[in-house]
Structure formats: C-alpha cells, structure tokens
Amino acid sequence: MTYKVQQKLIDDSNKNKELYLPSVSIDCTVFGFSEGILKVLLIRLKQAKQWGLPGGYLKKEEDLHTAAQRILRDRTGAGEIFLNHFNTYGAPYRSQGFFKDYPDDLWNKQRFISIAYYALIDFSTLTPTPGEYTKSAEWIDLHELPELMMDHGQILEDALIQLRRDLNYKPIGLNLLPPKFTMPELQKLYETLLDKKLNRGNFYRKMMRYGILTKLNETRKGGAHKAPDLYSFNQEVYEKTLKEGLQESW
Amino acid sequence: MTYKVQQKLIDDSNKNKELYLPSVSIDCTVFGFSEGILKVLLIRLKQAKQWGLPGGYLKKEEDLHTAAQRILRDRTGAGEIFLNHFNTYGAPYRSQGFFKDYPDDLWNKQRFISIAYYALIDFSTLTPTPGEYTKSAEWIDLHELPELMMDHGQILEDALIQLRRDLNYKPIGLNLLPPKFTMPELQKLYETLLDKKLNRGNFYRKMMRYGILTKLNETRKGGAHKAPDLYSFNQEVYEKTLKEGLQESW
C-alpha cells in the first residue's frame, strides 16, 4: 500500500470516529424493477475486488431511517424511498476477511452490527453514480449476481425473502409503477418479484377484490393487439391496506 | 444520590465500558403463556420507578443470539429459548428521559441502538428472579400493563403484532406446549395469542390439514366430560413447515 493511500485511510478513519456512532452500520438492499426485470444495486469500494451492498454508518445524533435514506442518496442519488427494516447482522467476525489487509486500528475495521433495510424502486429512473468511496455503483441483474463481500450475499437473500413475504401483507411495489399502469404491467411486477408465473384471470380477480385499484377510462394504445385498460391506485384504500395488511388467515 | 450509590454507578460504568460493545443493546419481549393467560416478563431496575423489558448489552466478541439468550437467562433463569428478531429501535434520544438524573459520562447513558427480540415460553415453568441490577422481575398480565420506560411500550406492542403475524407462517408457540397436548389446549393458545375466539370445528380441521400433528393413542383423563385426545408434533414436518411457512398466498 502506498504512503498516500495509507495516509488517506488514517485521515478517513479519524474523520469517521469523530462523526459516526461506533459499532453500528447500515446496509441497504435496493431492488430495482423495470419492464419485467429485477435488479439490485451493488457497489464496489475502492481497493475492493468484490461487490457489496451499499452501506454506511450512523451519525452520532442521526435517526436510523434518516441515515439509511442519506446513505442511499449518497450512493445512488435516489430521493425519498420507502425503506423496510428486515433484519440485523452482527456475527463477531463478519468483516474480518474483508479487512484482513488493513491495519487493526482502522475505525472501519472494528466490529459492526449492521441494521439491514430493503427498498424497491424503478431502476430506469436512476443511474447510479459512484460516491466518494466507491469505484462502481451499478444495477446488477438478480440472475447474474457476483459473489458478494462479507455476509452481503446472505443479507441480499434474506431481503428477497422478506420482500416476497411482504407482498402478502402490503401493496408494496405499487409505489414503483407509474401513476397509471395496466393490469399486465402489475402482474409482471408480481411475477418478477416472486420469480413465478401467475394465472392471469385469477390475478385480475384477486387484485380487483382488494379494492386498491381505480379503473380509469383510458387504455394504453400503441402496442400491438388489444389495448389494456389503465388503472391508478385508490390512494385512500391503499394507505389503509398498508396499515392493516391484505390478509389475516386466522 | 448517596456517595455509595454514586461510586457503584461509576464502577459499573467502567466495567461495562470494558466488557461491552458501545452503542448496541438488546431488548427481549418474553411472552408467557399458560392455561389461557398471556403474560409478559417485565423488570424494574434498581432506582427506577417504571417497569421495562429485560435488556442488556452485547459483549465485545459475543454473537447477537448468544447475547439475547444470556440476557434472558440472567434475568429469568430460562434455558434455551427460541428468539425471534423483529425490529431495531434507535431514536437518538430514546433514553434521555430515563437517564436525566444520571451523570452524562455514565456508560449506560450513551446512545444505544436496541436490537429487539421476542420469545414465547410457558410462564408456569419459570419463576422470574431479579438479577444483579433489577429489584423486580415479574410476569405481568398483558391486560394489566403498567406504563413502561423509554420506548419499551412501543417495542412490546410491535412484538405482539409480529408474533401474531408469525402465527400465519410458522407453527410458533407450539414449542411452549408440553410434549403431549390436546386440541382444545392448542386452540386456547391461538385464541389467547390472537385475543380472538376461533371456531372449534374449523380450527380442528385446519390444524389436521397442516399435518404437523400426530394423534396419540391416549386421552387426557381427569377433567370432567369427554376426555380429549392427546397429540404431539410431527417433528419432521414441523421443521419443514418452520422453514417453508404455512401458507403462501401468491
């Protein structure tokens, strides 16, 4: 490691110690959907070979959600995003492998308990731009995942499981469709997130029964074949459903 | 505050700083069920007026789940308990009110991000005993909750919501019944956790369909009226169901 790199590390380390709460980090799994393709936002830190989830630290007086938003914004330029906390990762030596070539007194090398969030956005509206510490920031297709640093592979896997489970409880994902959308578009979203084909008629019927959609007097012309109807959310019912959930079972 | 109390505080503070990771704490919401009554394990710290959830800190090289287990054991004497992480609480000044009369350099007064777990056990098998820092540790009926310290009221409320939701996914709670149990006992458990009456015939039918129960060739004699059949879990199917969940919906 050159002297210059070494010095930058020490400077950053001191700055971090000043600014951030020790022991706590935040990792965000940002899923991106567009036209039937599901991607995830990954970054590569400078000097790192492996990809990882965008993450960061918590400022000493900062709220957790605010921090998660800020970290995402720094990495991606994304604005207000609906973030869901789903798990916490704190195995004692989870970062040991990653930092093995770094000095032990590096602030970043201490043990961190990482609070994990996931989010879902439209990747076509966002071109990731690498930030100060990252050499790459890209949307990676979920079917072409590289090996990830530390326990980020596990975090990503868990996030996807949680996202799929949440689909049963919340009209999640609707917030990444445009204001007006068609039933096939909505179905495609569900199929992509679940990685599973759904029956068209049954999907239509079930969605309509939830009552969260308002059918507009417009169709999406332009494509070949029959023009599909356009829908928007019934914002009122949508909010209510977000709180109460789609189904109960017991 | 007397000199002696003050000195103890400082000693503990130094000991804590030595032993534990900064910024991270753990809170456990332990629900206790027995004979149709649902309670929660609450403690009162020495010098504290309000009740709170049993919580503690994470040792510098300790695993999160191990720490949660240890904290629970210290407070309750409980052995191996199935703990579920459900949320994290980290509002910047969440403990400010509680510690307002304490010196600012007290280790415990720093900002903590609390990792929250819930557990479910049979309260009749466990008599809580106050530990070193607690003057009381008791099972409190869920319908007679006192006001709790800090954000513990919120944590408890969230834990119950999560527990109820998990009932749809996991045969949770079964682990707090004795090895042999009756269908009415199982139903009572569900009714208590959900705070809702369930139809007897339908509950029976649904439970049987899951296939997680094995009917034994025994009945529970002794009570008045017809003796109910005894069941045990089909351990194999139980494990599988824990992984895959009871229902999918999509």
Next chain:
DNA sequence: TTTCTATTGTTTCAAAATGAATCAATAGAA
C-alpha cells in the same frame, strides 16, 4: 379494406377452503 392474430377483459365451472352448525361419543357429576 378486410382478415388475421395475439393479447386483454371477463366469465364459467370444477375443486378446494371456509364458516357455521350439527350429531354422536363419552368422562365424570348428579
């Protein structure tokens, strides 16, 4: 302009699940 075709909107019908009620069996109490 007419015909064709793939896609969409909606319905149908059988199968499965659910809700509510019923009936037979039975352990202990009267």
Next chain:
DNA sequence: TTCTATTGATTCATTTTGAAACAATAGAAA
C-alpha cells in the same frame, strides 16, 4: 343410571381458488 358439558368429526352452504374458456379489440398482415 341418568345427565351434562365437552370433544371428535362431519355436513352443508358459501366463498375462494385453479384452470380454462369466450368475447372484444388494436394493430399487423393480406
């Protein structure tokens, strides 16, 4: 021996689901 409350299990109507069908239609092809 009879009575009674509870349990095990089933019935039946209703609702939901799964799978398929049919009608409508925008643009492509002829």
